Amino acid sequence: MSAIRPASDGVDSPFPAARLPPTPPAVPTNFIRQIIDEDNRSQKWAGRVHTRFPPEPNGYLHIGHAKSICLNFGLARDYGGRFNLRFDDTNPTKEEVEYVEAIKRDVKWLGADFEGPHGGGVFWASDYFERMYEWAVELIRKGMAYVCDLPAEEMSRQRGAPTRPGVESPFRGRPVEENLGLFRRMREGEFPDGARTLRAKIDMASPNLNLRDPVMYRILHATHHNTGDQWSIYPMYDWAHGLEDSIEGITHSICTLEFENHRPLYDWFINAINQGRTADGSGPWGQRIHHPQQIEFARLVLNYTVMGKRKMLELVREGHVRGWDDPRMATVAGFRRRGYTPEAIRAFAEETGATKFNAVVDLGRLENALRDDLNRRAPRRMGVLRPLKVVIENWPAGRVEMVECVNNPEDPAAGTRRVPFSGALYIERDDFMEDPPKKFFRLSPGREVRLRYAYLVTCTGVEKDAQGNILAVRCAYDPATTGGNAPDGRKVKATLHWVSAEHAARAEVRLFDRLFTHETPDRADADFRTFLNPDSLEVVREAMLEPSLAEASPEERYQFERLGYFCVDPDSKAGAPVYNRSVTLKDTWAKGGEGGGA
RNA sequence: UGGGGAUUGGUGUAACGGUAGCACGACUGACUCUGACUCAGUUAGUCUAGGUUCGAAUCCUAGAUCCCCAACCA
Numbered sequence: 090m091s092a093i094r095p096a097s098d099g100v101d102s103p104f105p106a107a108r109l110p111p112t113p114p115a116v117p118t119n120f121i122r123q124i125i126d127e128d129n130r131s132q133k134w135a136g137r138v139h140t141r142f143p144p145e146p147n148g149y150l151h152i153g154h155a156k157s158i159c160l161n162f163g164l165a166r167d168y169g170g171r172f173n174l175r176f177d178d179t180n181p182t183k184e185e186v187e188y189v190e191a192i193k194r195d196v197k198w199l200g201a202d203f204e205g206p207h208g209g210g211v212f213w214a215s216d217y218f219e220r221m222y223e224w225a226v227e228l229i230r231k232g233m234a235y236v237c238d239l240p241a242e243e244m245s246r247q248r249g250a251p252t253r254p255g256v257e258s259p260f261r262g263r264p265v266e267e268n269l270g271l272f273r274r275m276r277e278g279e280f281p282d283g284a285r286t287l288r289a290k291i292d293m294a295s296p297n298l299n300l301r302d303p304v305m306y307r308i309l310h311a312t313h314h315n316t317g318d319q320w321s322i323y324p325m326y327d328w329a330h331g332l333e334d335s336i337e338g339i340t341h342s343i344c345t346l347e348f349e350n351h352r353p354l355y356d357w358f359i360n361a362i363n364q365g366r367t368a369d370g371s372g373p374w375g376q377r378i379h380h381p382q383q384i385e386f387a388r389l390v391l392n393y394t395v396m397g398k399r400k401m402l403e404l405v406r407e408g409h410v411r412g413w414d415d416p417r418m419a420t421v422a423g424f425r426r427r428g429y430t431p432e433a434i435r436a437f438a439e440e441t442g443a444t445k446f447n448a449v450v451d452l453g454r455l456e457n458a459l460r461d462d463l464n465r466r467a468p469r470r471m472g473v474l475r476p477l478k479v480v481i482e483n484w485p486a487g488r489v490e491m492v493e494c495v496n497n498p499e500d501p502a503a504g505t506r507r508v509p510f511s512g513a514l515y516i517e518r519d520d521f522m523e524d525p526p527k528k529f530f531r532l533s534p535g536r537e538v539r540l541r542y543a544y545l546v547t548c549t550g551v552e553k554d555a556q557g558n559i560l561a562v563r564c565a566y567d568p569a570t571t572g573g574n575a576p577d578g579r580k581v582k583a584t585l586h587w588v589s590a591e592h593a594a595r596a597e598v599r600l601f602d603r604l605f606t607h608e609t610p611d612r613a614d615a616d617f618r619t620f621l622n623p624d625s626l627e628v629v630r631e632a633m634l635e636p637s638l639a640e641a642s643p644e645e646r647y648q649f650e651r652l653g654y655f656c657v658d659p660d661s662k663a664g665a666p667v668y669n670r671s672v673t674l675k676d677t678w679a680k681g682g683e684g685g686g687a
Numbered sequence: 688u689g690g691g692g693a694u695u696g697g698u699g700u701a702a703c704g705g706u707a708g709c710a711c712g713a714c715u716g717a718c719u720c721u722g723a724c725u726c727a728g729u730u731a732g733u734c735u736a737g738g739u740u741c742g743a744a745u746c747c748u749a750g751a752u753c754c755c756c757a758a759c760c761a
Contacts, residue, residue, distance in 0.1 A: 117700075117701075117709085117710090118701080119700085119701095123703095143761090144761095145760085145761055147760095147761085177761070179760095179761080180760065180761075182760095183760070183761085240759095241758080241759055244759075245757070245758080245759095246757095248757055249757070250689085250757055251688085251689045251690065251756070251757065252688050252689045252690095253688095253689080253757095254689095255757085282759085283759060285759095286759055288759095295690085296689050296690040296691085297689095297690055297691070297756080298689095298690085298756055298757050299756075299757095301757085304758090304759050306759085307759035308759080309759085323759095325758095325759075325760085325761090326760070326761050327761095329761095330761085346692070346693090346754075346755065347754090347755055347756080348755095348761090349691060349692060349755070349756090350690080350691055350692090350755065350756050351756090352691090353691090385692085387693090387754090392698095440699075440700085440710070440711080441699060441700080442699070442700055442701090444693090444699090444700075445692065445693060446693060446694070446699095446700095446754095447692095447693070447753075447754055447755095448698085448699060448700090449698080449699090450698080450699065451697095451698055451699080451711080451712080453698090453711075453712070454698080454699075454710095454711060454712095457711065457712090460723090460724095464723075464724060465724095469721080495720090498720095498721085498723095498724080499724070499725095528722095530722080531722090539720055540720095541720060541721075542720070572720090573720050574720080581720090582722090583720095583722080584719090584720045584721065584722095585721095586721075648721085648723085650721050650723085651721045651722080651723070652721090653723095674721075674722095674723050674724090675722090675723065675724090676722070676723080677722055677723090678722045679722085680722095
């Protein structure tokens with residue numbers, strides 16, 4: 090049977106080694122890479138590296154999953170190995186096909202191409218049910234598993250406590266033949282849900298609770314999205330997971346810290362199957378099966394966010410956000426809609442590393458990774474969020490000039506574009522102060538500033554209504570400063586972005602802030618919802634953007650100069666674009682002194 | 688009170704008995720047609736107490752603190 094491979098480990102992958110040469114380690118090392126290096130040195134797996142990402146299809150992927158995906162795929166890629174996407178679909182009562190496609194899409198979007206040169210493909214735990222069943226029968230035959238009739242509460246009671254040993258089930262000594270018959274009848278659906286379980290016979294006194302005769306199978310009369318009504322028993326995680334890894338020839342089975350206590354069980358099950366088996370398959374039980382190594386690392390924890398499935402679901406259900414892909418959500422879909430790039434998320438995953446320490450990573454790190462990526466790549470545009478009218482007094486009536494603007498100073502190849510300039514403009518309200526503090530060096534009465542790529546202008550006056558609200562600012566431009574250059578070499582302290590009023594494209598712009606006001610809403614005393622940030626979403630209904638921004642397709646990303654990076658939202662309609670602010674630019678003015686800032 | 692993990696500047700992460708380094712942040716300054724970017728510099732750390740050693744973040748002993756474990760979830 091092809092499923093059973095010798096334990097000589099390594100040579101026995103169902104997949105040929107990837108042909109691509111290993112890429113040099115351009116990334117920082119971590120303890121997992123050290124383990125792999127050592128394994129390669131000792132030829133433990135004959136140089137193979139085969140990882141996997143094993144989501145249960147019961148929810149959307151979040152940034153923590155993204156990190157795990159990047160880790161696992163990165164290892165496969167860097168060591169010339171393979172990466173499997175495997176759906177751990179062992180619980181039909183919780184899983185839905187709807188999530189399967191979403192997960193595939195997210196994993197692929199992140200760049201972990203499970204079908205590419207380093208991809209092993211898509212796998213399903215449910216495809217292995219028959220083999221798992223056979224192995225379970227084998228454990229019964231070996232006297233290592235038994236059918237238990239205890240109800241759940243009773244079993245729980247008998248499991249004992251950390252400081253107190255459990256008591257052995259009265260069914261523990263059930264004869265092999267009886268177990269075999271009962272287990273077969275469980276499979277055939279003869280018993281109602283919860284009536285019996287198959288348990289491993291390990292040690293009810295073990296200080297590790299996981300080893301106190303854990304359940305391998307429970308009865309569940311549920312329709313499985315993949316196997317339909319074929320099964321009425323379903324394997325438990327601990328029993329199933331190592332077998333899935335084994336079948337796929339996984340070498341390094343990477344999971345999070347809370348599974349550390351499960352590793353002895355992971356190993357116990359595979360060793361139990363291998364008991365009596367031999368490398369060459371001689372003997373009554375056949376060939377040994379592959380025994381992967383489980384390695385645990387600390388899950389990603391980001392401050393000001395929640396990542397638990399239940400909590401995220403509540404945010405969606407209770408309408409605190411607009412859905413799983415709300416740009417404020419820490420889901421992969423949310424970050425994508427927000428305007429994050431896979432490159433930024435991957436860089437973030439690498440930067441934060443892999444350790445066994447429960448760290449809390451600052452959200453700022455993620456934002457920084459995005460800025461870093463987009464600064465190099467995003468085309469620049471001009472857009473005004475809170476418009477303040479500017480009238481150029483000495484501008485020839487009706488004249489429109491096309492000024493040439495650089496698309497990306499970081500990338501000369503991005504070229505230039507032409508933007509209309511006229512005597513009636515909008516600038517940012519924050520860029521004008523009638524009575525400025527010392528360190529404010531934007532526009533104010535009597536002061537000269539540059540309008541980006543256009544002209545130097547000097548403020549000559551302010552128009553106000555009866556209440557004293559500023560309606561418009563009057564300026565005079567210097568015709569000799571075409572393109573924003575002063576022929577006499579005179580300097581101005583500030584350069585402002587602007588949009589010609591009559592040419593402006595109206596757009597909705599959504600500004601996001603952190604969803605929570607508490608650093609760790611998860612760990613706080615009060616319910617996490619009490620820390621929801623009431624100002625996490627601000628909608629600017631009528632932003633004024635340069636004409637080229639009138640039409641754009643979803644996921645196009647731009648830097649609005651001096652404001653931040655913006656991304657077209659799928660809510661956009663023809664003539665009614667919607668932009669999401671992915672992240673602001675760093676702003677040392679807003680941050681600092683003199684009561685300044687936007 | 689049992690078992691399993693962990694602990695290095697504000698944050699994250701290196702070091703594997705031999706100069707505690709890097710990144711982010713913060714702060715200075717330079718540059719600048721984005722108060723961005725870039726560049727230069729500054730700041731600040733080995734949980735505690737003993738011990739071994741010429742030499743300890745690293746090895747030993749004791750302690751402190753934090754995380755995980757008593758679903759027929761994963």
